[in-house]
Amino acid sequence: VSTQNSADRPSIAVIAGDGIGPEVVAEGLKVLDAVAGADAFDKVHYDLGADRWLRTGEVLPESEMESLARHDAILLGAVGAAPGDTRIPSGILERGLLLKLRFAFDHYVNLRPSKLFPGVPTPLAPHVTEGKEIDFVVVREGTEGLYAGNGGKLRAGTVHEVATEVSVNTAYGVERVVRFAFEHATKRRHKVTLVHKHNVLVNAGGLWRRIFESVAAEYPQVETDYLHIDAATIFMATDPARFDVLVTDNLFGDIITDLAGAVTGGIGLAASGNLNPSGAFPSMFEPVHGSAPDIAGQQKADPTAAILSVAMMLEHLGRRDEAARIVAAVNADITGRGDQVRTTSEVGDAIAARLA
Amino acid sequence: VSTQNSADRPSIAVIAGDGIGPEVVAEGLKVLDAVAGADAFDKVHYDLGADRWLRTGEVLPESEMESLARHDAILLGAVGAAPGDTRIPSGILERGLLLKLRFAFDHYVNLRPSKLFPGVPTPLAPHVTEGKEIDFVVVREGTEGLYAGNGGKLRAGTVHEVATEVSVNTAYGVERVVRFAFEHATKRRHKVTLVHKHNVLVNAGGLWRRIFESVAAEYPQVETDYLHIDAATIFMATDPARFDVLVTDNLFGDIITDLAGAVTGGIGLAASGNLNPSGAFPSMFEPVHGSAPDIAGQQKADPTAAILSVAMMLEHLGRRDEAARIVAAVNADITGRGDQVRTTSEVGDAIAARLA
Ligand SMILES: CC(C)[C@H](C(=O)O)[C@@H](O)C(=O)O
Ligand SMILES: CC(C)[C@H](C(=O)O)[C@@H](O)C(=O)O
Numbered sequence: 001v002s003t004q005n006s007a008d009r010p011s012i013a014v015i016a017g018d019g020i021g022p023e024v025v026a027e028g029l030k031v032l033d034a035v036a037g038a039d040a041f042d043k044v045h046y047d048l049g050a051d052r053w054l055r056t057g058e059v060l061p062e063s064e065m066e067s068l069a070r071h072d073a074i075l076l077g078a079v080g081a082a083p084g085d086t087r088i089p090s091g092i093l094e095r096g097l098l099l100k101l102r103f104a105f106d107h108y109v110n111l112r113p114s115k116l117f118p119g120v121p122t123p124l125a126p127h128v129t130e131g132k133e134i135d136f137v138v139v140r141e142g143t144e145g146l147y148a149g150n151g152g153k154l155r156a157g158t159v160h161e162v163a164t165e166v167s168v169n170t171a172y173g174v175e176r177v178v179r180f181a182f183e184h185a186t187k188r189r190h191k192v193t194l195v196h197k198h199n200v201l202v203n204a205g206g207l208w209r210r211i212f213e214s215v216a217a218e219y220p221q222v223e224t225d226y227l228h229i230d231a232a233t234i235f236m237a238t239d240p241a242r243f244d245v246l247v248t249d250n251l252f253g254d255i256i257t258d259l260a261g262a263v264t265g266g267i268g269l270a271a272s273g274n275l276n277p278s279g280a281f282p283s284m285f286e287p288v289h290g291s292a293p294d295i296a297g298q299q300k301a302d303p304t305a306a307i308l309s310v311a312m313m314l315e316h317l318g319r320r321d322e323a324a325r326i327v328a329a330v331n332a333d334i335t336g337r338g339d340q341v342r343t344t345s346e347v348g349d350a351i352a353a354r355l356a
Numbered sequence: 357v358s359t360q361n362s363a364d365r366p367s368i369a370v371i372a373g374d375g376i377g378p379e380v381v382a383e384g385l386k387v388l389d390a391v392a393g394a395d396a397f398d399k400v401h402y403d404l405g406a407d408r409w410l411r412t413g414e415v416l417p418e419s420e421m422e423s424l425a426r427h428d429a430i431l432l433g434a435v436g437a438a439p440g441d442t443r444i445p446s447g448i449l450e451r452g453l454l455l456k457l458r459f460a461f462d463h464y465v466n467l468r469p470s471k472l473f474p475g476v477p478t479p480l481a482p483h484v485t486e487g488k489e490i491d492f493v494v495v496r497e498g499t500e501g502l503y504a505g506n507g508g509k510l511r512a513g514t515v516h517e518v519a520t521e522v523s524v525n526t527a528y529g530v531e532r533v534v535r536f537a538f539e540h541a542t543k544r545r546h547k548v549t550l551v552h553k554h555n556v557l558v559n560a561g562g563l564w565r566r567i568f569e570s571v572a573a574e575y576p577q578v579e580t581d582y583l584h585i586d587a588a589t590i591f592m593a594t595d596p597a598r599f600d601v602l603v604t605d606n607l608f609g610d611i612i613t614d615l616a617g618a619v620t621g622g623i624g625l626a627a628s629g630n631l632n633p634s635g636a637f638p639s640m641f642e643p644v645h646g647s648a649p650d651i652a653g654q655q656k657a658d659p660t661a662a663i664l665s666v667a668m669m670l671e672h673l674g675r676r677d678e679a680a681r682i683v684a685a686v687n688a689d690i691t692g693r694g695d696q697v698r699t700t701s702e703v704g705d706a707i708a709a710r711l712a
Contacts, residue, residue, distance in 0.1 A: 080555060083555075083582055083584075090554050090555055090558060090561065090562065090565070091554065091555045091556060091558040091561075094555045094556060095555075095556070095558065099556070122481065123480055123481055123483075123484045123593045123594045124479055124480065124481060124593075125478065125479055125480060125481045125482070126481070127479075128479045146523070146556070146557060147556055151523070151557070151558075151559040151560065152559055153559050153562075153563070155527075157566070158527065159527050159528065159531075160526075160527060160528070161526065161527040161563055162524065162525070162526050162527075163525045163526075163559040163560045163562065163563040164522055164523060164524055164525070164559060164560070165522070165523040165525075165557045165559055165560045166520055166521070166522050166523075167502070167507070167520060167521040167522075167523075168518065168520055169518070169519045169520070169521075170516075170517065170518050170519075171511075171514065171515050171516060171517040171518075172515065172516070175515075197607070197610075198446050198447065199436060199439075199446055199447045199450040199451075200447060200450060200451065200455070200502070200503055200607075200610075201502060201507070201521045202446060202447040202451065202507075203507040203508055203509050203519040203520060203521055204507065204519045204520070204521045205446065205447075206446065206509075206519065207509070207517055207519040209446070210513070226439055228439075229610075229611055230610050230611050230613075230614035230615075231614065231646075233589060233611055233612075233614055233615040233618070234614050234615060234617070234618040234623065236615075237479045237480075237593055237615060237618045237619055238479045238618055238622075251553070251556075254553075254556075254585075254586050255585055255586050255589055255611060256589075257586075258586035258587065258589055258590050259586075259589040259590060259592075259593060259615070261590070262589070262590040262593045262594055263593055266594075267590065290587075
């Protein structure tokens with residue numbers, strides 16, 4: 001691993017990761033080269049994930065954290081062993097690598113846009129989608145909540161075991177992400193929906209609600225809405241057009257964005273950015289989907305989400321033009337897809353070709 | 357309130373509750389009378405919910421808890437003030453009444469069946485539903501997890517506030533509900549899917565997984581599956597026919613059953629039972645939907661979920677025949693509905709008429 005960050009070229013850390021990660025990241029980089037030229041970026045590959053762990057017992061050594069911190073952005077494929085893989089303890093890669101990066105690099109905004117393009121297959125009925133503009137973005141908190149790793153076990157492995165998980169929410173953490181959501185809404189359709197469960201989770205929900213209302217007061221031009229997480233999943237299936245910007249905690253954001261991906265054409269299309277808006281640490285871009293070990297290595301994965309993650313990365317790096325060109329190429333590709341079955345690299349080739 | 361429980365008539369406590377609760381419960385009782393005769397049960401109404409609280413400041417006094425405990429079953433409409441109602445603190449009714457009953461009466465199985473009937477409008481596309489048998493039941497844990505009310509606030513109301521919510525999971529609590537799910541699956545299509553998020557919630561998820569696997573070993577004839585909650589919402593939208601019995605914790609169960617209700621024709625159809633299988637306390641039957649204050653008092657609510665909850669109650673009381681007759685009447689009504697708009701009581705009348 002080397003991170004020679006030449007003064008004039010931005011430097012990208014690439015973590016292809018597990019399962020279908022390497023396949024989809026390869027297409028992301030192909031498209032990056034096509035839009036920006038092969039020499040526009042330094043690209044440094046990091047060998048992290050299940051294979052590395054099985055080989056060396058290392059998840060993410062401190063030295064690599066330090067070099068990752070010096071890049072301008074991180075592109076990540078997917079991380080996580082197969083759920084049935086008994087060699088790798090559950091969560092060790094997710095928590096030691098993916099969540100470690102999100103937390104250490106203070107990625108407090110996990111930005112997950114969803115848009116249903118005409119002609120894209122969706123599991124929703126025509127009466128739900130036709131003639132509707134389904135185009136929203138979830139602003140998921142990325143550094144708190146139940147993801148804090150704050151829990152434990154008592155009498156583990158016995159019939160008296162007690163296992164806890166603690167959702168930790170701070171005014172500081174909630175305020176900055178809620179503020180981001182409102183600011184973001186001013187560039188969109190001026191509506192923010194808070195998703196929580198404040199009638200049961202009265203402490204965390206009360207905090208989210210209080211801060212949401214106080215930030216909202218600073219944005220009178222932005223319409224607000226509130227939904228319990230259970231109701232939010234209903235509307236995601238029955239009326240996703242009602243959403244513009246959603247803001248929610250780490251776990252609810254995880255759940256609602258997978259569902260959002262599904263209803264807007266599948267998580268094969270869903271890109272995301274783990275943003276550190278201050279710029280103190282590199283932001284990280286990754287498809288919403290996981291490592292999908294069942295189809296890994298078979299050229300079956302859809303690389304579109306990884307390619308759109310590259311576009312989000314370019315946007316974040318201030319390269320709006322290149323980002324917009326990728327999005328346009330992807331949209332053109334998506335709308336023309338129909339039922340054709342293509343390999344992972346054929347999809348990447350087709351999108352890259354539109355950029356030539 | 358009186359609870360003269362005459363020796364020969366089972367006694368039902370009726371908590372109509374808030375919003376649309378009274379309207380839908382009235383139809384549930386109408387159908388109960390139609391199938392069993394008006395004198396088959398003692399029915400004792402309890403005045404609990406938002407109105408009571410506003411009038412008296414009482415949520416659920418101990419004396420009423422004691423008399424509720426003496427009934428054979430409880431029928432509940434809905435509980436909860438309008439989200440925007442500033443007179444009623446968020447969660448006070450949900451936690452002081454609904455959750456208090458579930459916890460005090462040890463309703464550790466929250467049974468929530470979903471079935472998509474032919475002709476019923478669903479937000480899912482024909483390619484997802486047609487020719488498929490969509491018929492599953494969620495076994496939601498009802499007495500632990502994030503619903504334990506175990507959390508707090510530090511520096512409340514300040515910019516330094518920290519708010520926590522603790523998910524508490526015990527081997528005892530998980531084992532009994534997982535066992536119920538497997539036992540239930542032997543009476544159905546012999547498949548149980550565990551839904552959790554064990555790659556992030558490693559403590560709670562690890563406990564659920566360990567117990568799931570050990571109970572599964574006792575049921576070799578039952579097929580098992582595991583899905584993370586985020587993936588489970590995807591499949592609920594793209595392939596709900598894959599499910600038979602799902603078992604999950606209190607919060608994930610809350611989320612997935614609302615979505616399940618939506619995809620199988622709307623939560624206007626979704627009934628549930630909060631079961632205490634030991635019989636030490638009365639079980640409680642209620643629609644999955646909430647109090648829907650926006651349409652309350654307008655005869656717009658669909659009472660079907662409340663009526664099906666009555667059927668679940670009869671089944672639980674060992675009155676299989678009457679339960680089956682209600683289900684048959686509801687199915688006949690549902691399949692014939694088409695686009696017709698009927699009032700709450702017209703739907704109740706129509707179903708009651710089929711039982712005459
Ligand atoms: C892999 C997992 C830890 C991760 C999460 O839960 O955040 C994933 O589901 C996601 O949404 O990015
Ligand atoms: C009203 C609320 C407390 C309740 C819950 O979250 O359990 C409801 O959503 C349900 O699913 O029965």
